[in-house]
Amino acid sequence: MSAFAFHLDATDGTARSGRIITARGTIRTPAFMPVGTAGTVKAMLPQTVAATGADIVLGNTYHLMLRPGAEQVAALGGLHRFMNWHKPILTDSGGFQVWSLAKLRNMAEEGVTFQSHIDGSTHTLTPERSIDIQCLLGADIQMILDECTDYPVPHAQAATSMALTTRWADRAKHAFAHHPRRQQGQALFGIVQGSTFPDLRQRHAHTLVDIGFDGYALGGLSVGEPQSAMLDTVEATLPALPAQQPRYLMGVGTPEDLVEAVRRGVDMFDCVLPTRAGRHGQAFTRHGRVVLKNARHAADPRPLDAESTCEAANVYSRAYLHHLVKSGEYLAAMLLSWANLAYYQDLMAQMRAAIAAGRFEDFATAFYAQRQAGDIEPL
Amino acid sequence: MSAFAFHLDATDGTARSGRIITARGTIRTPAFMPVGTAGTVKAMLPQTVAATGADIVLGNTYHLMLRPGAEQVAALGGLHRFMNWHKPILTDSGGFQVWSLAKLRNMAEEGVTFQSHIDGSTHTLTPERSIDIQCLLGADIQMILDECTDYPVPHAQAATSMALTTRWADRAKHAFAHHPRRQQGQALFGIVQGSTFPDLRQRHAHTLVDIGFDGYALGGLSVGEPQSAMLDTVEATLPALPAQQPRYLMGVGTPEDLVEAVRRGVDMFDCVLPTRAGRHGQAFTRHGRVVLKNARHAADPRPLDAESTCEAANVYSRAYLHHLVKSGEYLAAMLLSWANLAYYQDLMAQMRAAIAAGRFEDFATAFYAQRQAGDIEPL
Numbered sequence: 241m242s243a244f245a246f247h248l249d250a251t252d253g254t255a256r257s258g259r260i261i262t263a264r265g266t267i268r269t270p271a272f273m274p275v276g277t278a279g280t281v282k283a284m285l286p287q288t289v290a291a292t293g294a295d296i297v298l299g300n301t302y303h304l305m306l307r308p309g310a311e312q313v314a315a316l317g318g319l320h321r322f323m324n325w326h327k328p329i330l331t332d333s334g335g336f337q338v339w340s341l342a343k344l345r346n347m348a349e350e351g352v353t354f355q356s357h358i359d360g361s362t363h364t365l366t367p368e369r370s371i372d373i374q375c376l377l378g379a380d381i382q383m384i385l386d387e388c389t390d391y392p393v394p395h396a397q398a399a400t401s402m403a404l405t406t407r408w409a410d411r412a413k414h415a416f417a418h419h420p421r422r423q424q425g426q427a428l429f430g431i432v433q434g435s436t437f438p439d440l441r442q443r444h445a446h447t448l449v450d451i452g453f454d455g456y457a458l459g460g461l462s463v464g465e466p467q468s469a470m471l472d473t474v475e476a477t478l479p480a481l482p483a484q485q486p487r488y489l490m491g492v493g494t495p496e497d498l499v500e501a502v503r504r505g506v507d508m509f510d511c512v513l514p515t516r517a518g519r520h521g522q523a524f525t526r527h528g529r530v531v532l533k534n535a536r537h538a539a540d541p542r543p544l545d546a547e548s549t550c551e552a553a554n555v556y557s558r559a560y561l562h563h564l565v566k567s568g569e570y571l572a573a574m575l576l577s578w579a580n581l582a583y584y585q586d587l588m589a590q591m592r593a594a595i596a597a598g599r600f601e602d603f604a605t606a607f608y609a610q611r612q613a614g615d616i617e618p619l
Numbered sequence: 620m621s622a623f624a625f626h627l628d629a630t631d632g633t634a635r636s637g638r639i640i641t642a643r644g645t646i647r648t649p650a651f652m653p654v655g656t657a658g659t660v661k662a663m664l665p666q667t668v669a670a671t672g673a674d675i676v677l678g679n680t681y682h683l684m685l686r687p688g689a690e691q692v693a694a695l696g697g698l699h700r701f702m703n704w705h706k707p708i709l710t711d712s713g714g715f716q717v718w719s720l721a722k723l724r725n726m727a728e729e730g731v732t733f734q735s736h737i738d739g740s741t742h743t744l745t746p747e748r749s750i751d752i753q754c755l756l757g758a759d760i761q762m763i764l765d766e767c768t769d770y771p772v773p774h775a776q777a778a779t780s781m782a783l784t785t786r787w788a789d790r791a792k793h794a795f796a797h798h799p800r801r802q803q804g805q806a807l808f809g810i811v812q813g814s815t816f817p818d819l820r821q822r823h824a825h826t827l828v829d830i831g832f833d834g835y836a837l838g839g840l841s842v843g844e845p846q847s848a849m850l851d852t853v854e855a856t857l858p859a860l861p862a863q864q865p866r867y868l869m870g871v872g873t874p875e876d877l878v879e880a881v882r883r884g885v886d887m888f889d890c891v892l893p894t895r896a897g898r899h900g901q902a903f904t905r906h907g908r909v910v911l912k913n914a915r916h917a918a919d920p921r922p923l924d925a926e927s928t929c930e931a932a933n934v935y936s937r938a939y940l941h942h943l944v945k946s947g948e949y950l951a952a953m954l955l956s957w958a959n960l961a962y963y964q965d966l967m968a969q970m971r972a973a974i975a976a977g978r979f980e981d982f983a984t985a986f987y988a989q990r991q992a993g994d995i996e997p998l
Binding site: 556 | 657658659661662663664686687691694695696700701702703898917918920934935936938939941942943945946948949950952953
């Protein structure tokens with residue numbers, strides 16, 4: 241078993257590339273983590289997820305605690321075995337989904353009580369219970385329970401919420417340190433809150449670094465704020481975090497978001513966008529977003545992107561994908577989720593290579609030029 | 620390009636094994652053809668279908684003529700390229716789906732006019748147009764347009780309908796013989812009708828053999844009649860068909876149906892059952908049908924069938940499959956369709972081997988003993 245570690249291999253401006261070492265394998269950074277909400281990256285076989293180049297997937301504590309239940313997953317040998325994914329897994333704390341999905345939330349110092357969006361049953365999530373669940377799942381990277389705030393939120397309210405997240409961070413660290421199921425090589429990340437207020441973000445970053453975690457996430461973003469506010473917050477926060485530890489921007493984002501956040505020094509991302517868009521008939525390519533339902537694709541024999549390395553993007557015609565989307569076929573979601581995850585992983589690989597070669601700005605220029613050019617012309 | 624041919628390699632009682640040769644490859648018989656309704660075997664990648672052992676898939680003329688349209692598929696290079704399936708394809712004539720799906724059918728000597736179940740648009744299918752569509756799709760094995768009758772149906776009505784199918788068979792053969800798109804190695808099969816009346820079935824078989832086709836199907840079965848009536852009809856009809864040509868029982872069936880029909884001398888089958896059942900959370904194994912939604916599977920770490928050769932059946936726990944089904948995940952349909960198609964193909968392979976070895980009855984005895992034993996005991 242390897243101990244958890246982060247190796248910073250190259251920097252280019254503020255962009256960084258490196259490797260996160262876990263007991264279950266190495267994660268090349270900057271890394272994009274496909275989201276395996278309920279123990280499955282939707283519409284994907286795990287081996288196909290791995291084949292796109294993903295080193296790690298994300299599992300949702302909120303979803304898994306409600307169904308099938310963390311103790312159930314543990315009894316079945318943990319989340320890796322359950323979902324047949326044997327590389328690293330990061331689990332979130334459940335806080336974000338309680339905020340976004342659950343009904344009748346009741347926040348208290350102790351934790352949050354909420355009703356399941358599935359069956360209305362009542363559950364409580366505390367910092368300790370969140371760690372307990374993540375240890376039962378066997379996650380390689382675990383997250384502290386945090387409180388998410390709405391956007392926008394008044395400064396005073398963001399500060400109050402942030403202070404609660406800090407007290408919870410202390411409790412989570414203690415729970416993780418002493419959890420009987422904790423395994424060598426597992427890590428716990430803190431989550432910096434503070435909405436889009438630079439002073440709060442910086443203060444919270446320092447506070448969490450003082451507590452001490454294996455890595456640091458930026459939470460409470462990608463919740464409706466403009467991209468510029470998100471990037472300004474990233475830019476204001478990252479200098480307050482230690483360079484020798486991984487930085488994770490939660491729930492982000494579009495390809496453009498990834499490029500801009502990597503440029504500013506973010507190492508890890510997760511987002512449902514590539515798979516959700518795939519299920520809704522949209523593809524991501526070098527040239528932007530392609531809406532396959534559009535009539536322009538109905539008779540187009542060309543693939544999504546002839547230069548893609550992914551079979552879903554370079555073999556099947558746009559006409560076929562259009563047909564599958566119009567017909568509501570499972571294969572539409574399967575192929576487009578696959579193509580999109582492959583595109584995201586290729587993008588990360590290109591950024592890693594560009595940083596290692598010291599030419600990230602050249603990469604970014606080419607990236608925007610390709611998007612500016614737009615999709616191939618209709619026939 | 621090979622010419623179409625059928626080699627009868629072995630017989631065991633009335634059971635037969637052999638090979639159908641087409642320009643796109645060899646079909647080992649007895650063969651089960653997965654159904655690729657609208658240009659996709661639902662919830663399956665084409666390479667996964669091939670990996671289960673399928674030598675051929677079926678495409679539905681009715682579905683494809685309505686969406687995306689046969690001319691559209693032809694313009695895109697034909698159905699094989701369209702769906703990325705490069706082994707043989709058999710297309711039905713459209714007759715069965717017009718009977719089972721379309722609205723406001725109007726039967727006439729010339730053909731059938733109907734309204735699309737998708738958008739209510741009006742279409743006409745004649746024996747000639749059905750062949751035209753199948754040639755546009757580029758099907759390796761094509762079927763004559765037939766009229767399906769309800770079950771049960773009076774003898775006189777079945778005879779009248781059968782006579783219409785005969786006149787249409789003549790026209791289809793003529794259309795196929797002279798179609799400009801017809802390619803070397805493509806075949807046309809007749810469809811024997813006559814409901815469950817042995818005299819009609821035998822008479823129709825002789826009539827169609829006199830017209831002369833590359834193979835013969837039994838249509839109008841698996842439409843609600845008891846298994847015994849279906850098998851009695853098979854038994855009464857097959858002796859009237861030439862031994863040196865393939866025999867195809869359309870729309871059948873359960874694993875038991877396949878065993879009993881193979882025993883009687885059928886060479887080819889198609890059925891939506893394995894994929895449809897998979898989408899509805901049901902698995903087929905050696906021990907019968909497994910309903911994964913049942914609570915007995917919720918905590919069961921065992922796979923569907925540890926002895927299966929299919930990863931979907933021998934890796935993932937029943938607890939995981941239960942969870943996927945309960946959660947409505949795409950992966951439930953993907954894994955169960957895969958497991959079911961693999962089970963069906965394994966069953967066919969076992970029957971082919973048993974016939975070649977002259978021990979089909981031993982196979983059948985073991986087959987029924989395994990089903991009699993039932994699913995593994997709950998934990």
